[in-house]
Amino acid sequence: MIIGLAQHLKTDFGIDFKRQELLDEAFTHASYVNEHPKEHLKFYERIEFLGDAVMQLCVSEYLFKRFSTMPEGKLSRLRAAMVCEDSFSKFAKECHFDEYIRLGKGEEKADARKRPSLLCDIFEAFIGALYLDQGKDVVVDFISQVVFPKIDLGWFDHFFDHKTELQEFLQKDGECDIDYQLLAQEGPDNERLYRMAVYANGEKLGEGTGYSKKAGEQAAAAQALKKLVK
Amino acid sequence: MIIGLAQHLKTDFGIDFKRQELLDEAFTHASYVNEHPKEHLKFYERIEFLGDAVMQLCVSEYLFKRFSTMPEGKLSRLRAAMVCEDSFSKFAKECHFDEYIRLGKGEEKADARKRPSLLCDIFEAFIGALYLDQGKDVVVDFISQVVFPKIDLGWFDHFFDHKTELQEFLQKDGECDIDYQLLAQEGPDNERLYRMAVYANGEKLGEGTGYSKKAGEQAAAAQALKKLVK
Incomplete structure (x- = not known):
């Protein structure tokens, strides 16, 4: 046993x-x-x-x-x-x-x-x-x-590319200026959380958090898509 | 609808x-x-x-x-x-x-x-x-x-080879004469069922039915294994 x-x-x-x-x-x-x-x-x-x-x-x-x-x-x-x-x-x-x-x-x-x-x-x-x-x-x-x-x-964002999806959505009718910015970071070095925002032509579309800047950007793009697609 | x-x-x-x-x-x-x-x-x-x-x-x-x-x-x-x-x-x-x-x-x-x-x-x-x-x-x-x-x-007997398994079991301690025989067939041409028996050194060990002789043999071998292994 x-x-x-x-x-x-x-x-x-x-x-x-x-x-x-x-x-x-x-x-x-x-x-x-x-x-x-x-x-x-x-x-x-x-x-x-x-x-x-x-x-x-x-x-x-x-x-x-x-x-x-x-x-x-x-x-x-x-x-x-x-x-x-x-x-x-x-x-x-x-x-x-x-x-x-x-x-x-x-x-x-x-x-x-x-x-x-x-x-x-x-x-x-x-x-x-x-x-x-x-x-x-x-x-x-x-x-x-x-x-x-x-x-x-x-963890699975590499298979799950919200940033590309958002870009395709926003640029389907022409050019659009997409920008990601860091809003805040917190936590110790080995567990730092990054809060990111995504902007299209200067307008904030979404925010998101992740254990890397890239993961935070993906989460922000996912939130933006949720608002835009529905 | x-x-x-x-x-x-x-x-x-x-x-x-x-x-x-x-x-x-x-x-x-x-x-x-x-x-x-x-x-x-x-x-x-x-x-x-x-x-x-x-x-x-x-x-x-x-x-x-x-x-x-x-x-x-x-x-x-x-x-x-x-x-x-x-x-x-x-x-x-x-x-x-x-x-x-x-x-x-x-x-x-x-x-x-x-x-x-x-x-x-x-x-x-x-x-x-x-x-x-x-x-x-x-x-x-x-x-x-x-x-x-x-x-x-x-249907899946090709992945599921009872005949080989039976042969390995019976011959693990030496030679053994294994023989399959047709007992009966019934039904129309396109749906004919074959009833087969398997014998080891002349002793009947199992019977089985299938839509081809080979499927019947597999079923007979499966029944023999069930008896012998348990």
């Missing part, structure tokens, strides 16, 4: 896991199973197969409902930015899931615990276990804490 | 669709929307984006639970065989969905109604609409009628 994980989930995410054996399966690597043949353990791959599909649906449904006029092509690109190894491995790290993985000695030595592909697998496996234990609504609660806020923090 | 579709769903599948506008969206191609600009219609692509993820999860969950010891690699291959254009276009045709698609004149002339990629899209879009209208349990009911029985009819 993996010690401390159930308590961690309860304390940090309010999740009261019922079936410890699902958690154990989700956090156990094949290399650990091979080193403990007498314990008849299961490793995470089957449950990860399920968790991957659970994440696809939960993210798709959220995007479909939140961005109710976004064309399918953009929805797909945004989903691909969210449901990928790079994102999932960061979520796993943020949730401290790396500390609970059961690895064989060789993999431990090879620093597998830090490997993005493994962290991504574990995140999906955890989602699969949570779905089996508590159902889809609890999964949605969890990713509403861990995944969806990242959209507004600008 | 698409005429007759809601009634067809009720008569053939017991589905009492509430929101006709979702059905209309799911069965309307962009070419039709372009030809009717004043009606402000929606075409199916957004709802198909959602339906695709719904199918992924429903099929994954079914396979995960039904094949409770199947390794992840096999689960993934079987899911890929089920969740693909070839399968979905056949399901759409079987459900007569092709008859209800709203197409522009050019696409109609180009025989788009018969195009597998379009039929696949419409099947996914229908699943998305059904999920929004009635929730996941009703989707599972529907695909339990239309999709899951195809596993036992041998």
Whole structure:
């Protein structure tokens, strides 16, 4: 049994896991199973197969409902930015899931615990276990804490180019002078927030905040588009 | 409004669709929307984006639970065989969905109604609409009628090689003489069913039925494995 994980989930995410054996399966690597043949353990791959599909649906449904006029092509690109190894491995790290993985000695030595592909697998496996234990609504609660806020923090803005969209919209009937300006910054160096504004021919169209100037500009452009397009 | 579709769903599948506008969206191609600009219609692509993820999860969950010891690699291959254009276009045709698609004149002339990629899209879009209208349990009911029985009819046996698996199992401790024989065939030419048996060193291990001798052999091997492995 993996010690401390159930308590961690309860304390940090309010999740009261019922079936410890699902958690154990989700956090156990094949290399650990091979080193403990007498314990008849299961490793995470089957449950990860399920968790991957659970994440696809939960993210798709959220995007479909939140961005109710976004064309399918953009929805797909945004989903691909969210449901990928790079994102999932960061979520796993943020949730401290790396500390609970059961690895064989060789993999431990090879620093597998830090490997993005493994962290991504574990995140999906955890989602699969949570779905089996508590159902889809609890999964949605969890990713509403861990995944969806990242959209507004600008994590996926590279797939989600509001600035280009705003420029195309404003210049569709001719030239327009678009300008971004810094309104304020706050917070410590490593968590500094930038408040940006966007102006078209001198008129302020929107404001937005992000952990970089670029993310703040994207948020400002998004706000401007929301006003202009509706 | 698409005429007759809601009634067809009720008569053939017991589905009492509430929101006709979702059905209309799911069965309307962009070419039709372009030809009717004043009606402000929606075409199916957004709802198909959602339906695709719904199918992924429903099929994954079914396979995960039904094949409770199947390794992840096999689960993934079987899911890929089920969740693909070839399968979905056949399901759409079987459900007569092709008859209800709203197409522009050019696409109609180009025989788009018969195009597998379009039929696949419409099947996914229908699943998305059904999920929004009635929730996941009703989707599972529907695909339990239309999709899951195809596993036992041998549709996906090419991804699912019981014969090889049986051979490996029987010959793991040495040679074994494996033989398949036709027990019976019935039905008209275009729907003939073959009942096959598998023998190991002369002892009958299993029987199975399929729409080809090969499918029948696979089913017989599957039954033998079920007996031997459990």
